[in-house]
Amino acid sequence: MSGNRNGSMFDSGQGGIPASPGRSSSHPSQGPSPASPGRSSVALVTGATAGIGAAFAAQLAREGSDLVLVARTEARLTQQAAEMQQRYGIAVETIPADLSTDSGLRRVEQRVTDRSAPVDLLINNAGFGLQADFLDSDISEEEGMLAVNVRAVMRLTHAALPGMIERGSGGILNVSSVAGSVPTATGATYAASKAWVTSFTESLSMLLADKGVQLTVLCPGFTRTDFHDRVGVSRGGVPERLWLDAADVAATGLRDHRRGAVISIPGIQYKVSVIGSRLVPRSLLRWVSTRVTAAT
Numbered sequence: 001m002s003g004n005r006n007g008s009m010f011d012s013g014q015g016g017i018p019a020s021p022g023r024s025s026s027h028p029s030q031g032p033s034p035a036s037p038g039r040s041s042v043a044l045v046t047g048a049t050a051g052i053g054a055a056f057a058a059q060l061a062r063e064g065s066d067l068v069l070v071a072r073t074e075a076r077l078t079q080q081a082a083e084m085q086q087r088y089g090i091a092v093e094t095i096p097a098d099l100s101t102d103s104g105l106r107r108v109e110q111r112v113t114d115r116s117a118p119v120d121l122l123i124n125n126a127g128f129g130l131q132a133d134f135l136d137s138d139i140s141e142e143e144g145m146l147a148v149n150v151r152a153v154m155r156l157t158h159a160a161l162p163g164m165i166e167r168g169s170g171g172i173l174n175v176s177s178v179a180g181s182v183p184t185a186t187g188a189t190y191a192a193s194k195a196w197v198t199s200f201t202e203s204l205s206m207l208l209a210d211k212g213v214q215l216t217v218l219c220p221g222f223t224r225t226d227f228h229d230r231v232g233v234s235r236g237g238v239p240e241r242l243w244l245d246a247a248d249v250a251a252t253g254l255r256d257h258r259r260g261a262v263i264s265i266p267g268i269q270y271k272v273s274v275i276g277s278r279l280v281p282r283s284l285l286r287w288v289s290t291r292v293t294a295a296t
């Protein structure tokens with residue numbers, strides 16, 4: 001797609017913004033979220049069969065974490081689970097679920113709230129953008145996008161937190177986008193949905209600072225995944241230097257999460273953009289955004 005579609009001019013990592021000084025992290029610097037002694041740690045990844053979600057699943061599997069994989073397409077889930085079980089000797093569960101639906105959400109909520117098999121790390125990664133601008137889009141598609149990008153993140157976070165707080169350990173990593181930090185004429189709902197994910201995670205992290213539960217929001221820019229093909233737009237207009245690798249993005253997110261960062265922005269180019277965007281007037285930001293969008 002041209003970078004102005006699907007979601008934004010900034011959809012695609014190194015380094016994050018550290019938590020406030022003195023903020024404690026419930027995670028060690030290496031390995032998945034801690035589980036009780038004698039029990040493997042369990043991570044649930046939504047949108048696990050492709051792109052950034054698949055990269056999260058692959059890294060966690062290599063590290064020996066058991067996995068719960070969520071996506072809509074059962075055949076891809078089954079194949080991925082079999083490969084990971086065989087290659088890494090981990091336990092892999094799959095939950096075919098459409099997170100835009102109540103029934104799909106309920107299936108995943110049930111797993112997240114199962115106290116007999118606690119989920120130590122919840123990665124709310126599933127999300128998508130739309131090709132059409134708001135003025136031309138189908139309102140049911142806009143609502144479907146909000147359901148996955150916002151409502152599912154809120155519902156699964158709400159379901160996971162009580163158990164984590166009770167155990168005094170665990171973490172939630174929500175995948176947002178740098179698109180949530182800047183105004184964008186195209187992909188307005190996508191950008192707003194990602195602004196919600198960033199604000200929600202940052203605000204909630206303040207409530208959880210002393211409860212042993214780590215919340216992190218990962219804000220990638222343009223990343224090579226199926227995302228842009230699904231939206232049906234070309235990647236051609238986006239300069240090569242802006243593209244990130246999905247494995248690098250996932251690795252940065254996990255590393256920042258484990259070191260207690262609340263906001264993780266992969267890629268120096270995007271870190272500079274996001275920090276710069278906070279320093280300039282919004283009118284200037286809209287002017288720049290309009291021109292970058294036109295050029296991509």
Ligand SMILES: NC(=O)c1ccc[n+]([C@@H]2O[C@H](COP(=O)([O-])OP(=O)(O)OC[C@H]3O[C@@H](n4cnc5c(N)ncnc54)[C@H](OP(=O)(O)O)[C@@H]3O)[C@@H](O)[C@H]2O)c1
Nearest residue numbers: 011012047049050051052072073099127177223225226227
């Ligand atoms: N790629 C980028 O440039 C970029 C940049 C910034 C942020 N992001 C964010 O990163 C996250 C992952 O994006 P990606 O680029 O890795 O996307 P992707 O390659 O398109 O993969 C999307 C994954 O989500 C699943 N999924 C899609 N809709 C779903 C639904 N309704 N219910 C359950 N699962 C669903 C897909 O599997 P099924 O189709 O089988 O369900 C697939 O596993 C998204 O939140 C996206 O907004 C991406």
